[in-house]
Amino acid sequence: MKPAPFNYRAPDKLTEALDLLATYGSDAKVLAGGQSLVPAMNFRLNRFALLIDINRIRELEYIRIDGQVLRIGALTRHRDIEMSPLVREHAPLVAEAVRHVAHLPIRTRGTIGGSLSHADPAAESPAIVLALDGTLVLQSRTGARSVRATEFFQGMFSTALQPNELLVEIQLPVAQPGQRFAFEEVSRRRGDFAIVGVGAMVNLQHGRISQARFAACGVGTGPVRLRAAEQLLEQQVPTAALFARAAAAAAAAVDPQTDIHADAEYRRRLLAGLVERVGMRAAGLSEGAKRD
Amino acid sequence: MQNRPPKSWRDAVEHEINIPDQPILATDKVRYVGEALAVIVAESRYLAEDAAELIEVDLEPLPAVATVDMALATDAPKVHDDLKSNVVARLRIRKGDAAGILASGVRSIRHRFTNHRYLAMPIECRGVVSQYDSRSDSLTIWSSTQVVHWVRREVAVRLGLPESRVRCIAPDVGGGFGVKGHVYPEDVLIPYLARRLGRPVKWIEDRHEHLLNSTHARDDRHDVEVAFDDKGRILAIRDNFVKDSGAYTPVGIGAPSNTIAHLLGPYDIPHLEAAATVVVTNKTPNAPYRGSGRPEGVFVMERLMDLVARELGMDPVELRLRNMIPPERMPYSVGIPYRDGVPVVYDSGDFPAALHEAINALGGLEAIRAEQRAAWAEGRFLGLGVASFVEGTGAGPFEGATVRIDPSGEIFVATGACAQGQGHETIFAQVAADEWGVTPDQVTVSIADTGSIALGYGTIASRSAVNSSSAIRKASAVLRQKVFAIAGHLLECAIEDLELRDGRVSVKGVPTMSISLAEIAQAARPGWDHRRPPGMSGGLEVTEYFEPPTVTWAYATHAALVEIDRITGAPIIRKYVVVHDSGVLINPKLADGQVLGGVCQGIGGGLLEEVIYDQDGQLLTGSLMDYLVPTASDMPPIEVIHRETPSPLNELGVKGLGEGGAIAPPVAIANAVCDALRPAGYEIFATPIRRSEILKAIDKILG
Numbered sequence: 001m002k003p004a005p006f007n008y009r010a011p012d013k014l015t016e017a018l019d020l021l022a023t024y025g026s027d028a029k030v031l032a033g034g035q036s037l038v039p040a041m042n043f044r045l046n047r048f049a050l051l052i053d054i055n056r057i058r059e060l061e062y063i064r065i066d067g068q069v070l071r072i073g074a075l076t077r078h079r080d081i082e083m084s085p086l087v088r089e090h091a092p093l094v095a096e097a098v099r100h101v102a103h104l105p106i107r108t109r110g111t112i113g114g115s116l117s118h119a120d121p122a123a124e125s126p127a128i129v130l131a132l133d134g135t136l137v138l139q140s141r142t143g144a145r146s147v148r149a150t151e152f153f154q155g156m157f158s159t160a161l162q163p164n165e166l167l168v169e170i171q172l173p174v175a176q177p178g179q180r181f182a183f184e185e186v187s188r189r190r191g192d193f194a195i196v197g198v199g200a201m202v203n204l205q206h207g208r209i210s211q212a213r214f215a216a217c218g219v220g221t222g223p224v225r226l227r228a229a230e231q232l233l234e235q236q237v238p239t240a241a242l243f244a245r246a247a248a249a250a251a252a253a254v255d256p257q258t259d260i261h262a263d264a265e266y267r268r269r270l271l272a273g274l275v276e277r278v279g280m281r282a283a284g285l286s287e288g289a290k291r292d
Numbered sequence: 293m294q295n296r297p298p299k300s301w302r303d304a305v306e307h308e309i310n311i312p313d314q315p316i317l318a319t320d321k322v323r324y325v326g327e328a329l330a331v332i333v334a335e336s337r338y339l340a341e342d343a344a345e346l347i348e349v350d351l352e353p354l355p356a357v358a359t360v361d362m363a364l365a366t367d368a369p370k371v372h373d374d375l376k377s378n379v380v381a382r383l384r385i386r387k388g389d390a391a392g393i394l395a396s397g398v399r400s401i402r403h404r405f406t407n408h409r410y411l412a413m414p415i416e417c418r419g420v421v422s423q424y425d426s427r428s429d430s431l432t433i434w435s436s437t438q439v440v441h442w443v444r445r446e447v448a449v450r451l452g453l454p455e456s457r458v459r460c461i462a463p464d465v466g467g468g469f470g471v472k473g474h475v476y477p478e479d480v481l482i483p484y485l486a487r488r489l490g491r492p493v494k495w496i497e498d499r500h501e502h503l504l505n506s507t508h509a510r511d512d513r514h515d516v517e518v519a520f521d522d523k524g525r526i527l528a529i530r531d532n533f534v535k536d537s538g539a540y541t542p543v544g545i546g547a548p549s550n551t552i553a554h555l556l557g558p559y560d561i562p563h564l565e566a567a568a569t570v571v572v573t574n575k576t577p578n579a580p581y582r583g584s585g586r587p588e589g590v591f592v593m594e595r596l597m598d599l600v601a602r603e604l605g606m607d608p609v610e611l612r613l614r615n616m617i618p619p620e621r622m623p624y625s626v627g628i629p630y631r632d633g634v635p636v637v638y639d640s641g642d643f644p645a646a647l648h649e650a651i652n653a654l655g656g657l658e659a660i661r662a663e664q665r666a667a668w669a670e671g672r673f674l675g676l677g678v679a680s681f682v683e684g685t686g687a688g689p690f691e692g693a694t695v696r697i698d699p700s701g702e703i704f705v706a707t708g709a710c711a712q713g714q715g716h717e718t719i720f721a722q723v724a725a726d727e728w729g730v731t732p733d734q735v736t737v738s739i740a741d742t743g744s745i746a747l748g749y750g751t752i753a754s755r756s757a758v759n760s761s762s763a764i765r766k767a768s769a770v771l772r773q774k775v776f777a778i779a780g781h782l783l784e785c786a787i788e789d790l791e792l793r794d795g796r797v798s799v800k801g802v803p804t805m806s807i808s809l810a811e812i813a814q815a816a817r818p819g820w821d822h823r824r825p826p827g828m829s830g831g832l833e834v835t836e837y838f839e840p841p842t843v844t845w846a847y848a849t850h851a852a853l854v855e856i857d858r859i860t861g862a863p864i865i866r867k868y869v870v871v872h873d874s875g876v877l878i879n880p881k882l883a884d885g886q887v888l889g890g891v892c893q894g895i896g897g898g899l900l901e902e903v904i905y906d907q908d909g910q911l912l913t914g915s916l917m918d919y920l921v922p923t924a925s926d927m928p929p930i931e932v933i934h935r936e937t938p939s940p941l942n943e944l945g946v947k948g949l950g951e952g953g954a955i956a957p958p959v960a961i962a963n964a965v966c967d968a969l970r971p972a973g974y975e976i977f978a979t980p981i982r983r984s985e986i987l988k989a990i991d992k993i994l995g
């Protein structure tokens with residue numbers, strides 16, 4: 001379990017990294033926290049001429065508020081997001097979900113940019129960015145472009161990133177009055193990738209759900225927006241029966257994978273249970289089983 | 293060769309054994325994914341892996357034998373061409389007439405039970421380092437083995453060296469749990485390379501190699517019939533089981549014969565017929581792992597207990613009590629032979645008391661049942677699971693000890709046991725300290741080094757506390773005669789008037805007349821001006837071998853209170869209790885550690901850990917992302933209660949306790965889950981316990 005030979009560069013400026021990417025394209029690989037990449041390298045599943053280590057590019061490590069947008073630099077560690085008062089205040093769903101990412105030592109290295117670029121269908125961050133309708137900023141030597149989360153994720157481990165591009169920033173709309181959030185997941189052990197996870201935003205106005213955003217991980221080839229559930233919920237008065245119907249609708253609409261940890265049927269069943277639990281909690285109908 | 297059953301066993305058990313040798317490297321045929329077929333030596337592991345990619349192997353795919361059914365099919369491809377079939381061993385043991393009882397029209401049920409494949413997974417993988425000394429044509433091997441003397445013998449034989457030119461040492465090697473309990477190809481290959489290249493050679497297994505290539509365990513399937521009467525007395529059991537041994541069977545029939553010997557457990561059951569068929573498949577070899585065959589048999593027996601109770605509408609606890617051997621009947625002769633050829637006789641203990649104690653530690657049966665009914669009424673699912681078992685421990689054939697007192701007065705002890713974190717150094721020092729009236733820090737213990745003691749057997753089968761401790765005691769007794777003779781000579785008094793106290797030999801009742809062990813050791817020194825009695829040889833060193841008459845019988849009851857998470861189907865263990873009797877505890881804290889560690893591994897085996905192969909014999913669980921080992925946060929509150937019934941089979945009264953913890957958790961939890969889901973009639977017949985199946989049962993109840 002040692003990687004195949006590769007060359008290594010660790011630029012400390014974004015422009016240098018983008019130059020290298022422009023030159024090497026798909027012969028290069030970006031190293032962020034290394035928590036997904038290094039295991040793959042050690043299994044020799046990944047081969048490339050050049051490893052571009054971006055960990056010295058401190059300009060990509062930040063969390064800030066800019067009007068109605070929360071900006072997170074791609075190199076920000078999961079742990080820094082977890083501990084950030086800004087995130088807790090303005091993106092409580094992110095704060096809640098990130099605690100489910102792996103274990104503390106992994107969170108102190110792993111980055112949100114790495115997680116989104118890797119696009120593991122069981123990862124929490126892609127589902128959350130999708131639920132919040134976030135925007136990702138991709139940059140190459142020739143310029144930057146903004147891609148909505150709905151367009152960024154393109155299936156199993158694949159994204160809109162081009163070989164010469166780096167994900168540099170994640171933009172999330174800040175939480176508005178009336179919006180309430182909840183995230184829950186089921187994994188076989190604490191810290192594992194989710195078998196199924198569900199994140200939700202429910203906007204309650206005058207006792208009705210004016211807007212619902214549900215997204216899940218673990219039930220498709222990438223993060224999945226649960227539009228069937230959202231449609232059922234919007235403009236309705238929240239009740240337990242309503243969330244039960246939304247859960248059934250969400251479960252009927254997904255096409256989960258079967259793997260050694262769970263079959264499709266079990267995932268569908270979990271999804272229903274979680275949509276109900278998360279929805280009820282977000283709508284303030286229960287404290288849910290907030291087990292830690 | 294270490295594991296050939298003795299003649300008395302061969303005479304007592306119907307058997308047929310054709311176990312093929314495992315080659316050091318595959319030559320004409322590769323029999324499982326992971327079997328080594330080439331070896332590369334390089335300056336670093338990175339280079340070696342680069343070089344390995346350059347090897348082109350011309351392999352012709354053969355049909356895979358990936359399951360026992362595939363192995364037993366009439367037209368099955370043969371895993372070993374020179375064998376008649378894929379069956380490498382058959383064993384059959386009978387007592388009474390199980391077939392007759394089952395045919396006699398009494399009540400009976402039959403079920404198929406499957407114990408899945410899982411494995412030991414020590415945190416530290418294996419490793420072998422070897423250095424050759426060309427001047428003396430001798431090899432030193434540092435191996436992460438539990439059996440240094442066996443490694444030495446195997447290397448000596450294979451490389452054509454006398455044993456005296458091979459030394460094997462197992463330094464602090466991390467966990468063993470059985471997976472390091474036999475000789476692996478690498479144990480021979482690395483010394484061979486060191487000798488051939490004239491340079492030290494090191495191989496440290498990585499986790500992927502470990503999952504592919506270190507032995508797996510469990511993996512059998514039982515077809516069982518049980519006969520019983522209306523009062524809940526179990527009358528007869530017939531069990532035919534097939535064990536998937538993988539491509540080779542490095543420890544022979546050890547595990548399946550354990551399964552048979554432990555099947556009847558703490559119960560008085562008059563008729564038994566048990567037959568094992570061991571088959572080879574295209575999988576990683578299967579060898580003992582903590583419990584070795586016992587968890588499999590205990591899963592079958594303890595599930596049957598609950599199933600019979602269900603048939604009769606009786607509480608499973610009550611059914612067990614009706615069948616348990618009462619303490620008055622100890623020692624109890626079971627009527628079948630053990631693996632050492634000696635008839636199984638449970639030597640001591642009180643099985644029903646252990647069961648009562650476990651239930652009481654969970655609040656008592658009535659309170660548990662009341663809570664369960666209340667939970668059901670609220671749509672929650674709470675269950676009690678119990679598993680009682682017995683455990684033959686401290687197996688022979690022998691272990692040795694050298695005890696020496698050097699002229700500084702320090703006591704040196706060497707024994708053939710190999711420690712993997714159990715605390716051997718501590719308990720052997722305690723035993724020696726008691727023998728010599730000194731404190732443990734005045735004892736130096738050398739273990740796991742063939743350079744320290746000529747013959748040894750190693751640490752497997754919960755045997756070291758029994759065998760090494762007894763050998764230390766035996767050698768100490770012999771040496772003490774010499775020490776007393778010298779002391780008597782120096783103090784000018786009779787030996788009968790002497791006693792050992794605080795590191796000194798003194799005249800009874802006259803503490804001022806005494807002499808230290810150091811002075812005695814100096815007097816014993818060979819050479820001019822020694823002060824030994826006339827005719828006595830020099831030095832203070834004795835080696836003795838303890839050969840136990842047979843195994844000591846430990847026993848336990850495990851009990852679990854489990855609640856099911858309705859959304860996920862996960863069994864949440866609210867409390868887990870172990871009442872365990874392994875005789876006299878040499879060190880209670882270490883005993884707790886052994887039991888707790890075993891329980892953790894058993895919980896992992898029951899709920900999380902699973903080696904999975906596809907139909908082509910491809911391993912699907914080749915990393916720790918796929919093979920799930922329990923972590924601290926998966927552990928429930930566990931209470932360990934010790935009973936201490938001294939074993940009459942050794943002077944210390946100890947029984948083994950290394951494995952017991954791991955034996956019962958899968959079935960105790962399974963029983964609790966089924967008990968919780970009784971309204972659905974849910975029964976578990978296979979491990980691991982699957983949340984998806986539990987959810988289906990819940991759906992059935994909730995409609």
Ligand SMILES: Cc1cc2nc3c(=O)[nH]c(=O)nc-3n(C[C@H](O)[C@H](O)[C@H](O)COP(=O)(O)OP(=O)(O)OC[C@H]3O[C@@H](n4cnc5c(N)ncnc54)[C@H](O)[C@@H]3O)c2cc1C
Pocket residue numbers: 029030031032033034035036037038074075100101102103106109110111112113114115117118120122123124125161165166167168191192193194
């Ligand atoms: C034991 C274990 C458990 C884990 N459990 C979870 C879990 O429960 N949930 C979860 O979500 N994750 C989990 N992870 C993954 C972890 O969160 C990783 O940190 C994350 O998936 C990848 O982030 P990274 O910074 O480590 O990326 P890396 O491993 O460095 O990179 C991952 C991929 O993204 C690319 N990449 C990285 N950064 C960029 C960028 N800025 N622009 C373009 N491409 C980029 C890399 O080239 C590579 O292909 C686990 C990991 C381990 C080892």
